[in-house]
Amino acid sequence: MKRLASPILLMIILAASTLFTGCSQKREVAKEPGATKYTSAARHRATMRSYKVLGKRYHPTYVEVGQVMHGISSWYGPDFHGKYTSNGEVYNMHARTAAHKTWPMDTMVKVNNLENGKSTIVRINDRGPFVKGRIIDCSYTAGKEIGLDRVGIAKVSVQVLGFAGKVESAATIAKQKREHTQERIVLSDFGVQVGAFRYPEGAKIYQRKYSKLYTRYRTIIRRFDDVDGAPLFRVWLMGFGSEDEARDFKNTHDLEGAFIVRN
Numbered sequence: 001m002k003r004l005a006s007p008i009l010l011m012i013i014l015a016a017s018t019l020f021t022g023c024s025q026k027r028e029v030a031k032e033p034g035a036t037k038y039t040s041a042a043r044h045r046a047t048m049r050s051y052k053v054l055g056k057r058y059h060p061t062y063v064e065v066g067q068v069m070h071g072i073s074s075w076y077g078p079d080f081h082g083k084y085t086s087n088g089e090v091y092n093m094h095a096r097t098a099a100h101k102t103w104p105m106d107t108m109v110k111v112n113n114l115e116n117g118k119s120t121i122v123r124i125n126d127r128g129p130f131v132k133g134r135i136i137d138c139s140y141t142a143g144k145e146i147g148l149d150r151v152g153i154a155k156v157s158v159q160v161l162g163f164a165g166k167v168e169s170a171a172t173i174a175k176q177k178r179e180h181t182q183e184r185i186v187l188s189d190f191g192v193q194v195g196a197f198r199y200p201e202g203a204k205i206y207q208r209k210y211s212k213l214y215t216r217y218r219t220i221i222r223r224f225d226d227v228d229g230a231p232l233f234r235v236w237l238m239g240f241g242s243e244d245e246a247r248d249f250k251n252t253h254d255l256e257g258a259f260i261v262r263n
Helices: 007-021 041-048 140-145 170-179 200-213 243-252
Strands: 029-031 051-053 056-058 068-076 097-099 107-113 119-126 134-139 154-163 183-185 190-197 218-225 231-240 259-262
Touching: 068 140, 107 134, 119 134, 119 140, 134 140, 134 154, 154 183, 190 200, 190 243, 200 218, 200 231, 231 243, 243 259
Parallel strands: 029 183, 068 134, 097 119
Antiparallel strands: 051 056, 068 154, 097 134, 107 119, 107 154, 190 231, 190 259, 218 231
């Protein structure tokens, strides 16, 4: 792992690399889920953790706008009406919400019934359904809109439209996917430190380098001060689904001196 380098040399490299920045391919915008008007930051962190239900462990992972999942949808209503959901809201079966096992709270999705062509847009605010083959549990109103009140379950496609209550149009999603600028929510605090520098210019060079090499993850810079007050700029590659995933990545890539961190 690189540590310290001449500030003059770093400035030269920085200036040269800037010439090519405009030509680089755009990447999706990745971020950690934060507080929204529906869900607190503490609840988001809690629902990001892996959990176990009926003997099976589930691992929330990243999700991005435009992502699609296929499977079976069900619905839930009166038996849960008025009870708390995973994000701390009181469940309202007349609202357009849904439960998903791994996607983040407040993810906006379009549920399309592949058997009758009907669709609805819901906001995820709960975990479930914990039945094999089922991928989403719609509220009563949302389920009724796509015919689930008549048949109980149906084959569906579920597409991510946005986050925190915001819905992107089909045209915008298509454009973002072509340009690789779609928003991504990352559900992990685990990462790999790939560099540490006394000067921010060196950290920024490493940030650009690893951002281009590993577009699935986020490359961030964290500043720490030594006991004598001298700053140290650490470069972290973040967005791993678990500590094991981060360790496997470190062990299978030529990252001398790298180690696991948690944000």
